[in-house]
Structures are given as C-alpha cells and as structure tokens.
Amino acid sequence: MNPVIQKLVDAANKPSRTIIGLMSGTSMDGLDVAVTKIKGNGLDTSVEVLYFETVPFQPEYKAELQAIFCKETVNLQHLTLLNAITAKVHAKIVLDCLRKWNISIEEIDCIASHGQTIYHAPQRLHGLTDYPNATLQIGDGDHLAVTTGITTISDFRQKHVAAGGEGAPLALYGDKILFSSRNENRVLLNIGGISNFTYLPAGETSQSVVCTDCGPGNTLSDLLVRVHYSQPFDRGGEIALSGKVNHSLLNTMLEQPFFGQALPKTTGQELFNKMFIDTALDKANAEDIEPNDLIATVAELTASSIATCIKTATEGKPFRCYVSGGGNHNKYLMESLKRSLHPNTIGNIEDLGVNADAKESVLFALLANETICGSAINIEGAPRIMMGKISLPN
Structure with a gap:
C-alpha cells in the first residue's frame, strides 16, 4: 500500500x-x-x-x-x-x-x-x-x-x-457532534461576515435541529468603516454605539425579500454589499445620514435579523445562546441581542470550552x-x- x-x-x-x-x-x-x-x-x-x-x-x-x-x-x-x-x-x-x-x-x-x-x-x-x-x-x-x-x-x-x-452553513454537522446537550436547548450563533446559527433542542432528537444563515454579520459594518473611517472594522462596536439608528432606513433594509424567506436559507456578500446599502439609502431618502448613524443602523439590521431568525427557529422555547466569530467582540451587537432575546441567556462559546x-x-x-x-x-x-x-x- x-x-x-x-x-x-x-x-x-x-x-x-x-x-x-x-x-x-x-x-x-x-x-x-x-x-x-x-x-x-x-x-x-x-x-x-x-x-x-x-x-x-x-x-x-x-x-x-x-x-x-x-x-x-x-x-x-x-x-x-x-x-x-x-x-x-x-x-x-x-x-x-x-x-x-x-x-x-x-x-x-x-x-x-x-x-x-x-x-x-x-x-x-x-x-x-x-x-x-x-x-x-x-x-x-x-x-x-x-x-x-x-x-x-x-x-x-x-x-x-x-x-x-x-x-x-456547514456548522450544523460540527455543532451537532460537539455541542449537543441532553438538558439544554442551545443556539450556536456565529457572527462572521455573514451571521448563521445552529439550533440544537435538548435530547437525542434531530427532528427540530435548524441551521441557517440570518443575513449580514459584520460585512456591511466592515465595508462602511473602511470607507468612512479608514479602519478595517468597528473595534468593539464603538462607532455603532456612538450613532443613532435611522429606523426608516432600517425598515427599508428589512424589506429585502431574503429576510422573509423560510428557514433554513443561505446568503452572502453577493447580496449584502455596497449596492444593497446604496439602494436602501436612496429608497429611504437617507443619503445625508451621518456615518456613525449609518453604521449603527446596519449593526441593528444584523442584530434584528439574527433575533428574528432565532425566535422563528426556537418557537418560543427557552434556550441559551453561545456566540462566536468576530461579532462576539462588538458590544453594540451583543447588547442589542440581549435586549431582543431576553429573558434567554446570551453567552460565549468559550463557556463550552472552545475559543x-x-x-x-x-x-x-x-x-x-x-x-x-x-x-x-x-x-x-x-x-x-x-x-x-x-x-x-x-
């Protein structure tokens, strides 16, 4: 051989x-x-x-x-x-x-x-x-x-x-192997360029497992921070925290048909890119928005789309969410998710022993x-x- x-x-x-x-x-x-x-x-x-x-x-x-x-x-x-x-x-x-x-x-x-x-x-x-x-x-x-x-x-x-x-997303297979629990409903959320999660109900059943993309993770924020601040990303979510959400623009962005599609679904920067932002700015008549307000708005878009998908997948059942990826370091995203998903606990994947x-x-x-x-x-x-x-x- x-x-x-x-x-x-x-x-x-x-x-x-x-x-x-x-x-x-x-x-x-x-x-x-x-x-x-x-x-x-x-x-x-x-x-x-x-x-x-x-x-x-x-x-x-x-x-x-x-x-x-x-x-x-x-x-x-x-x-x-x-x-x-x-x-x-x-x-x-x-x-x-x-x-x-x-x-x-x-x-x-x-x-x-x-x-x-x-x-x-x-x-x-x-x-x-x-x-x-x-x-x-x-x-x-x-x-x-x-x-x-x-x-x-x-x-x-x-x-x-x-x-x-x-x-x-392929995380489904590894998440199932590594993070299944007999007594805790778990959401394994990863916020990278695109956000995705795996929902693992407690017990041995695989029938209610959901693994799906939610929409943009850090990609829109990273793009805007590079353009307006010449930085690679919004470190710690500081820029988003300094801004104010434009709800008219946010609602316009949420009209994108992807957000209304059934789970599971996948997406990428082929959809969520500069053209997506420019189209929404024009439709919402928000071209004069301040850069930090725009970054706060796309951060809220990320948090809102994640929270909506998780609520849909978990169907009102209590769960604990474990977060990984670059978005885990973004204080704006984490605070918004904690508010939206209360009273469920939002923790870190490191609680399960993985960096x-x-x-x-x-x-x-x-x-x-x-x-x-x-x-x-x-x-x-x-x-x-x-x-x-x-x-x-x-």
Missing part, C-alpha cells in the same frame, strides 16, 4: 488524531489556524485545541482576492492563478505556525482546509430555474498537500451541494475527522454525507 495512504488508515484507527483546521472567512482578514487533538468520532467526539492563531493576510494578497470576490464578472486568468496562489499562501502560514509551535509535520495526521469562498450562488440568489445551487472556494488542496507535505482534506462544501444542499475565534476552524477539523474515521451524520432535513476531497502530498 502507498505509505501515505497507510498513514491515513493508521490515523483512522488511532484513539485520537492531530488535525489542523484552516478557515478564512468572507472578511478575508487572515487565516485561522487551529491545531486540534480529536478523540473518537460522531457523537462520541471530543476535541482539544492545542494551538490557535489568526495570521493576517498581506495587503497585496488581500487586494488580489477582493478583485475577484463576489463579482459576477472577473478576469478568468486571475481567478485560475489565485486558486494555486491561495493554497501556497495558506501552506506557508501553516508551515510558519508549525515551526513557531515546534511541531513537526510528521505529528500532523491531516489538514482540514475550508479554502477561500469567492462566490456563493444558491438558486434562491441567482434565480435561474435551470441551474442548481453552487458555491466556489479556491485554495487547491493538492497544492496545499504537496507544499506542506501533509495530507489535506478540502473543498467541503461541494459534497453538500451535490447532495442537494446549498453548500452552507470563540477558533470555532469555525475547529469545526472543519471535525468534518475532516469524520471523513477519515467516521460515518455520515444523520440529521433530519440535512444531507447525510461525509465531506471533503482527500489530497495526498505525493
């Missing part, structure tokens, strides 16, 4: 595996790198995060990504080249982290790479009845495997689409673990699949 395949077989039979989870979200600020120790599989899985770091991307590379991100028309050569370049960038970051943490590549069983989403096109967004759901992530797994010398599992979203899903910023990279490590040694997770209403393509280093 090929020794690389033999190593993968051996890893499947070990009591635990050391897996690197990689995640780069739609904000494209950097690469989340989590070295995890994962024991077991399925609902008997436990995970320990040994090391975690978010490594910022160089401005030049980020600018190249932004040139093709969420655009209907792009330079095809540039897209093709960036598929390889992205993998090389990620591979260098991985190798640098391993050296920093004094870990040899032989100690790693595999890399779980989400890649970089470039375009998300569920049918509900593109509206073309003769075409299916689709999504595209770049950062080729073969390049990553060959450059690092580590077997890589990547391109997780394609199997979900092939099996009838929309390719997002709030590391959660998504950990979840992809879990998916890779299932691909190596697990079985398809049975959740009613979701594709019963194992995800990821396996790329060998030689």
